[in-house]
Amino acid sequence: MRRAGVLASYLVLALAAFVALFPLFWTVSTSVKPRADTFAMPPRFFDFAPTMKNYEAIFATRGFAQIYLNTITITAASTLLCVAVSTLAAYALARAPRFRGRRPLEVGLILTRAVPTIVIMVPLFQIASRLGLYDNHLMLIGMYAAVNIPFATWLMTSFVGQVPLALEESAAVDGASAARILWFVVLPLILPGMAATTIFVALLTWNEFLIPVMLAGNSARTLPVFIAGFISARNLDWGPMAAASTLAIVPIALVTVLAQRMLVGGLSTGAVKG
Amino acid sequence: MAKAGIRQAPSLEAGRRRLAALLALPAWAFLIAVFALPILGAVWLSFRNETLGAFVPPRFVGLENYRTALADPRFWESIGTTLWLIVAGLAVQLPLGIGLALLLHRNLRGTALFRTVLIVPMLLTPVAVGLMWRFMLDTDFGIINWALGQLMERPPNWLGARWPARFAVVIVDSWLSVPFVMLMVLAALSSLPRGPAEAAAIDGAGPVQVFWFVTLPALVPVILVVVMIRVVDVVKLFDILFIVTQRGGPGTATQTLGLLTYNTGFIFFQISRAAALGVLLTLMLAPIYFLWRRVGRTP
Numbered sequence: 002m003r004r005a006g007v008l009a010s011y012l013v014l015a016l017a018a019f020v021a022l023f024p025l026f027w028t029v030s031t032s033v034k035p036r037a038d039t040f041a042m043p044p045r046f047f048d049f050a051p052t053m054k055n056y057e058a059i060f061a062t063r064g065f066a067q068i069y070l071n072t073i074t075i076t077a078a079s080t081l082l083c084v085a086v087s088t089l090a091a092y093a094l095a096r097a098p099r100f101r102g103r104r105p106l107e108v109g110l111i112l113t114r115a116v117p118t119i120v121i122m123v124p125l126f127q128i129a130s131r132l133g134l135y136d137n138h139l140m141l142i143g144m145y146a147a148v149n150i151p152f153a154t155w156l157m158t159s160f161v162g163q164v165p166l167a168l169e170e171s172a173a174v175d176g177a178s179a180a181r182i183l184w185f186v187v188l189p190l191i192l193p194g195m196a197a198t199t200i201f202v203a204l205l206t207w208n209e210f211l212i213p214v215m216l217a218g219n220s221a222r223t224l225p226v227f228i229a230g231f232i233s234a235r236n237l238d239w240g241p242m243a244a245a246s247t248l249a250i251v252p253i254a255l256v257t258v259l260a261q262r263m264l265v266g267g268l269s270t271g272a273v274k275g
Numbered sequence: 276m277a278k279a280g281i282r283q284a285p286s287l288e289a290g291r292r293r294l295a296a297l298l299a300l301p302a303w304a305f306l307i308a309v310f311a312l313p314i315l316g317a318v319w320l321s322f323r324n325e326t327l328g329a330f331v332p333p334r335f336v337g338l339e340n341y342r343t344a345l346a347d348p349r350f351w352e353s354i355g356t357t358l359w360l361i362v363a364g365l366a367v368q369l370p371l372g373i374g375l376a377l378l379l380h381r382n383l384r385g386t387a388l389f390r391t392v393l394i395v396p397m398l399l400t401p402v403a404v405g406l407m408w409r410f411m412l413d414t415d416f417g418i419i420n421w422a423l424g425q426l427m428e429r430p431p432n433w434l435g436a437r438w439p440a441r442f443a444v445v446i447v448d449s450w451l452s453v454p455f456v457m458l459m460v461l462a463a464l465s466s467l468p469r470g471p472a473e474a475a476a477i478d479g480a481g482p483v484q485v486f487w488f489v490t491l492p493a494l495v496p497v498i499l500v501v502v503m504i505r506v507v508d509v510v511k512l513f514d515i516l517f518i519v520t521q522r523g524g525p526g527t528a529t530q531t532l533g534l535l536t537y538n539t540g541f542i543f544f545q546i547s548r549a550a551a552l553g554v555l556l557t558l559m560l561a562p563i564y565f566l567w568r569r570v571g572r573t574p
Contacts, residue, residue: 043421118511119553123549124550
């Protein structure tokens with residue numbers, strides 16, 4: 002009876018794993034299929050001659066290198082900005098039960114997490130186009146950082162909360178200034194939490210679509226916008242599309258595998274607190 | 276020493292408060308510049324009749340945009356669509372997420388590997404995921420209908436008919452968010468004390484009874500948090516709808532209120548009407564704001 006239960010559990014988990022991974026497998030396999038085989042019925046799972054043609058087509062697309070580079074630099078810059086700003090705010094929220102503007106800040110963070118981005122994009126699009134900030138890297142970096150601040154602050158608040166207060170108190174008794182305590186006592190202890198937060202924010206930023214589809218033109222275009230461009234073509238070109246998707250997903254898959262403990266730990270910390 | 280401590284305490288406390296207020300300033304700057312001011316801008320726009328590339332000189336029109344919105348059947352349809360995605364989505368995601376979390380929580384051998392594999396969907400680029408599902412759901416060349424074709428005579432025309440498309444969006448959204456529900460519940464499970472469940476088992480309760488009367492009630496808080504986050508995220512849902520059903524199609528079958536706002540503003544260039552829709556959308560989330568503060572501080 003007990004053994005049957007274990008077996009059933011494995012069966013269900015294996016089925017779930019199949020459902021979770023199949024679209025990923027199908028994307029990668031479509032990306033290396035010759036064009037005729039992408040439309041073959043019945044579908045060809047393994048019996049095709051792999052080709053790099055789709056990737057060649059993507060890399061030959063004008064501006065693709067620029068787009069990939071944009072995605073990397075904008076993601077890196079806005080992630081660092083977001084984590085820095087959020088860590089400071091999180092320290093305040095975790096350590097000072099009362100300070101000027103604390104409650105409004107808490108309410109503001111919840112509101113901004115809940116407000117649909119499209120609502121702020123309507124006026125921002127107009128403002129950006131009037132001020133010449135359309136297709137501007139800095140504008141995108143600031144926007145990306147802002148939309149992820151609520152999530153990052155929430156995550157960092159729980160990480161700061163785990164640092165024993167006694168450490169800071171004893172440093173204070175020894176005469177260290179607040180800034181010194183923050184830099185030399187607290188920062189080293191929250192670095193793992195900052196790393197987890199950085200990875201999450203980087204993923205969210207890398208994947209962001211609504212902001213760049215509205216605010217990025219030719220010079221600041223990012224990968225998700227490029228990929229989405231495939232559906233406006235009348236004939237859906239599945240091979241190159243799958244290749245572009247794979248190029249967006251591969252860095253994420255690598256990060257997931259390398260940092261999986263951190264990711265699960267990070268989200269769990271937040272969940273327990275919630 | 277003790278004397279100095281007593282004298283120092285208030286000033287330390289005051290210093291801490293000043294520091295905290297100072298450290299929060301950068302976050303304030305972002306919240307004001309990117310949220311507060313634009314929302315005020317949206318309110319202002321919503322009282323005018325601006326269009327993108329307008330030839331009519333814009334002027335104030337009072338509540339006209341709101342009247343137009345409320346009189347438009349597409350507005351009410353989009354609210355219905357949003358509610359459908361929320362309710363049907365939760366009906367799929369909660370049981371699956373809780374079920375998978377319970378299985379992982381048994382800590383069978385290989386659990387760590389399964390956990391990694393199962394969280395993958397929530398991390399992937401939604402635009403890429405959306406395109407892939409679109410391909411898989413294709414009526415003629417999609418692998419899903421090929422598989423269904425082995426089982427039934429006429430598999431659904433997923434993206435070409437109203438209700439199949441509405442189910443298709445729920446499927447894709449669930450594929451992306453079941454891992455999130457699972458992770459949240461799993462974390463809550465591992466922080467539950469084992470005592471009550473074991474006591475119930477000793478008293479002769481079967482596994483189903485233990486789950487129903489002991490574990491599930493203890494999970495209620497985390498489930499509430501998950502529900503709120505999912506409601507907010509479905510209301511915000513954009514990329515999946517943009518790709519899978521090409522901005523709410525077929526027709527307006529999967530056009531949520533958020534998407535109607537986008538389409539009004541940036542497909543039909545009625546930016547002031549879009550602003551009014553956005554303001555209504557924000558107001559409709561008001562109950563969530565209050566619940567959120569009550570249930571947890573999770574932004």
